[in-house]
Amino acid sequence: MLDIIKLGVFLLVLAGVGSFGVSYVNSMAEPLIAEQALKAKISSFKEVYPLGEEVKDESAQYMKSDTNPLIKEINVAYISGAPAGVIYLVEPKGYGGPLRIMAGFDIAQKKLTAIKVLSQTETPGLGAKAKDSFFQDRYQDKSSAVALEVTKTPPVKDNQIQAITASTITSKAVTSGVNAARENFMSNFVK
């Protein structure tokens, strides 16, 4: 009996010392990690909607119970105090897990400005190409009036996006996320 208590106390002390070490490292790493996340977010705002002077998270105002569940965040970009663009964070499900995508829209021109794949767990060499600029560029400046569709051949219509070779599931996932944002954008911001 005494032995069991001794062993338990030993492990308890060991785990305590271990946790102390971990929390010490955490206290140093945490602010850096948070800062990086914030920096990454601001720079991706700039990438998908370069004109915005100030971006505010207005998810609370625009996210309702019937909002498409793919939409995770709605940020509004302001130019001299007036809303000019909308930046969505969407999370469609890809082939290997959720894709986090940011999509920017311009209110005046009713178009998609750009998209950026923030994180993905798709197959390297195939679906992972979704984060490459050649694919993201295919979404640039598309009109927000009609839903985008994926084709396997070079696009003939304006609303068509050519899929990544051998990665149709990933391409469709990205497009479904962008379409969810597009629909929300049209109903909330374009009168």
Add this chain to the structure above:
Amino acid sequence: MSLMNEFTKGIVKENPLFRLVLGTCPALAITTSVENGLGMGAAFTAVLLASNIVISAMRKIIPDSVRIPAYIVIIASFVTMIDLAMHAYTPDLYKSLGIFIPLIVVNCIILGRAEAFANRNSVVPSVFDALGMGLGFTLALVLVCTFREVLGAGTFLGHTILPESKAAILMILPPGGFVTLGCMLGFLNKVQSKTA
């Protein structure tokens, strides 16, 4: 055994990946680019070094009956620290290694060295053992990575060396990992059977 011996045995004679065939899970999963291999090797070596030092220093205090849980607690603490540090200081590498950093906790090489070496030797030989094993594992990873990155993506450390049309995507997909590792193990066995 001399200290030099403790150091070199991990690199060739008892290479953890090629000779002991331990740690194959990260070796198959993250060896898609040389950068990943170097990052994984460095993180692994840091954890192995720290855990070998602590375990060998505490080997007379740790009660025999709970040594495995004690090792796991020690290793998990170090892995969590490395995980946080990599997240803070090398975010890109942290992203590409993903789940395999926390999984170093259950890496059988580290637990194996704790049980087979650090548990029975003093601190100094354990340091050499850890450095040798860490370097051996890193070299093995980088070797597998080199084949896979060059043949699969046509690049080396991100520099293009083969035209994209010549790259065989299979090599950076999971089957390519099995094929590469299998061929290497077979080749090394052949070499060893000739020299032995």
